[in-house]
Amino acid sequence: MTYRSFLGAAAGAALLLLGVPAGSATADPYDSATADPYESVTVDTTGRIAPDGTITLAGTYRCAGGSGPVFVSSSVSQSQPSVRYGIGGTQAVCDGIEHRWSNSGRPQPGTLKPGAARVEATLMELSPHSGLLLMPRFHAAQQQEIVLVEG
Template sequence: MRIPARRMALAAFSAAAATALFTAPAGATVFEQGISVHDDARITEDGGVILSGTYHCEQASPEGAMQVKATVEQDGGRLSIGGEQIVCDGTERRWVAHAPGAYANVRAGTAKVTAELQEIHLSGLFPRSVDTVALDSRDVTFRREN
């Protein structure tokens, strides 16, 4: 299966952006864009993490793309998940983020989850900058799936 160069560049940049600090004030929205975190955070049987929420956005600029990034903070540790390209047509849609058990180190209990709706500005195939256009942060309770 061939992966388009633009998608590979977005995936590589998403990994780098997950460790960088691109923030906006809590509850920030731009041009009627928004994001929310749901309370149904789960830990899978293999120790993976599943988060979800909703988002709505308008189309990114022609030189850019939109993505959701989710971050879990618990017991001094931090896990960033995301990078999946999303559909921006003004409709409220559901987002789901999954981190496999090999990478997640989250236990059952309370954690702070932050979801960011990000616009990636490209220069050719390479990312030039990332703007957080909407943000939601809340304490959620992680439960183990049976």
């Protein structure tokens, strides 16, 4: 398991252990009233599928300092919108400057093919709460239609 895979899995595991349903937390990550307008995450309009089935997604993010580790996670769906495949996780640097992110992952072979897809990218912090408990805090989220291409 690569470091990036570990980070993405750790963030996902933390949400599962806390009993937080996917895509939710104490605040709706898509509610612009709860997000800092300065913080953002974007998704490039093209994703890549390598010959071995590895999917690579990328984009940009910007966030302000936080009290815990911050990650850019991503997932993709294609023919079945209710089925999403997690594609890695990248630790973010929250210094107020725009940075590039890139996540790679290999879902079950043959599940994703070149063509239209929908990506969700989330900028999420694991913030200390009541001592040792880490709770998710969403900085920004973006859903976007993209095209997966071979390469």
